[in-house]
Amino acid sequence: xxxxxxEQRHQESWQRFAARLDDLERSRRKSExxxxxxxxxxxxxQHLALALDRGYTSYLVEELQQLATRGHQQLYRHxxxxxxxxxxxxxxxxxxxxxxxxxxxxLAGLLFFGSLMLMGLLVYGSADLIYSLVSPAxxxxxxxxxxxxxxxxxxxxxxxxxxxxxxxxxxxxHNVGIAFQTFASGVFFGIGSLFFLFxxxxxxxxxxxxxxxxxxxxxxxxxxxxHSAFELTGIMLAGAAGLKLGWALVxxxxxxxxxxxxxxxxxxxxxxGGVMMFLLIAAFIEAYWSSMTWPSAGAKYLxxxxxxxxxxxxxxxxxxxxxxxx
Numbered sequence: 001x002x003x004x005x006x007e008q009r010h011q012e013s014w015q016r017f018a019a020r021l022d023d024l025e026r027s028r029r030k031s032e033x034x035x036x037x038x039x040x041x042x043x044x045x046q047h048l049a050l051a052l053d054r055g056y057t058s059y060l061v062e063e064l065q066q067l068a069t070r071g072h073q074q075l076y077r078h079x080x081x082x083x084x085x086x087x088x089x090x091x092x093x094x095x096x097x098x099x100x101x102x103x104x105x106x107l108a109g110l111l112f113f114g115s116l117m118l119m120g121l122l123v124y125g126s127a128d129l130i131y132s133l134v135s136p137a138x139x140x141x142x143x144x145x146x147x148x149x150x151x152x153x154x155x156x157x158x159x160x161x162x163x164x165x166x167x168x169x170x171x172x173x174h175n176v177g178i179a180f181q182t183f184a185s186g187v188f189f190g191i192g193s194l195f196f197l198f199x200x201x202x203x204x205x206x207x208x209x210x211x212x213x214x215x216x217x218x219x220x221x222x223x224x225x226x227h228s229a230f231e232l233t234g235i236m237l238a239g240a241a242g243l244k245l246g247w248a249l250v251x252x253x254x255x256x257x258x259x260x261x262x263x264x265x266x267x268x269x270x271x272x273g274g275v276m277m278f279l280l281i282a283a284f285i286e287a288y289w290s291s292m293t294w295p296s297a298g299a300k301y302l303x304x305x306x307x308x309x310x311x312x313x314x315x316x317x318x319x320x321x322x323x324x325x326x
Contacts, residue, residue: 003056010047017044017067024074041071092319094274097267099316101240104247108197108239113232115201116208123209130210133203139210146211146219167291171283175231179238179275183245183268187261190246197239204232222297225304227285229311234278241268241275278311 017040024037048064098105123129130139178200185192211220244264252260289295289303 001054003060006050006056007060013040013043014064014067017071021067021070021074025070038075041075044068044071089273090277093270094277095315095318097270098237098274101244101267101271104240104243105237108236108243111194112197112201112236112239115198116205119202119205120209123206124213127210127213130206133206142207142211143214143216146216146223148219168283168287171286172280175234175279175283176276179235179279182235183238183242183272186242186245187249188246189249190243193239193242193246197236200235218297222300223290225300226290226307227282228304229307230278230285231282233311234275234282237271237278238275241271244268
């Protein structure tokens with residue numbers, strides 16, 4: 001393609017990209033003009049490569065090279081800005097949001113952990129009660145999962161370390177599915193979140209109580225000790241976020257329900273962002289640590305206790321500053 005035809009075809013997009021760069025360089029924060037920036041930056045780089053390969057004149061090559069250099073600087077700048085925002089969210093914004101919504105967190109915790117412990121005690125005291133909640137086939141599968149002789153605990157099928165990555169993906173999808181269900185069902189005036197908090201607590205408690213009563217507690221409890229801090233706390237916080245949504249619909253105050261829901265969603269989505277982080281960590285621990293049989297039960301309990309302490313300390317103390325009290 002001749003240079004003049006190449007310029008005619010793409011001159012408008014170059015001018016548009018240059019104008020976008022001007023706007024971004026004037027602004028200290030990411031603006032609406034940054035939408036689609038990466039795609040246009042890649043296109044400029046492609047045009048520069050074509051100009052060099054076809055031996056176009058130096059003025060065109062220099063113009064495209066200048067645009068590519070400025071674009072690279074802006075791309076790096078906004079990626080760095082995103083990293084700073086993400087770090088700020090993890091270190092301060094998320095734990096502050098949890099503390100700000102402590103009433104919903106407390107209610108969700110009471111319902112979830114209360115039903116879990118109550119059902120665990122009931123099933124532990126009555127061996128046959130598990131069959132009113134779980135089928136005999138599923139009970140047999142649970143026994144196989146926590147058989148002390150298994151090479152990997154928590155799975156029916158024997159695994160090798162090469163499949164841990166697949167299990168990590170499975171745990172992520174499973175945990176995120178439960179959390180999203182608990183959160184999203186809050187739009188039904190909070191009833192859905194209340195139900196799933198209670199339901200998940202009952203089911204987890206029933207499994208724990210039965211396996212302990214059946215003599216498999218020596219494998220079950222070390223298995224769950226590590227990832228339970230992040231997984232159970234994540235489910236509880238997902239429920240709190242759903243209850244926040246539901247209450248906005250039940251008691252919108254002077255706002256329209258749609259407006260109250262949008263306001264509550266801003267906070268709830270912030271909580272869910274932290275929940276996803278917790279569940280990713282839980283899935284990683286479950287895939288690469290919990291199922292291992294070589295660590296002693298004592299080591300797993302120590303790690304589990306340390307992680308519970310870490311989660312509690314993080315949620316209660318992270319992000320506190322003298323000028324930004326919670």
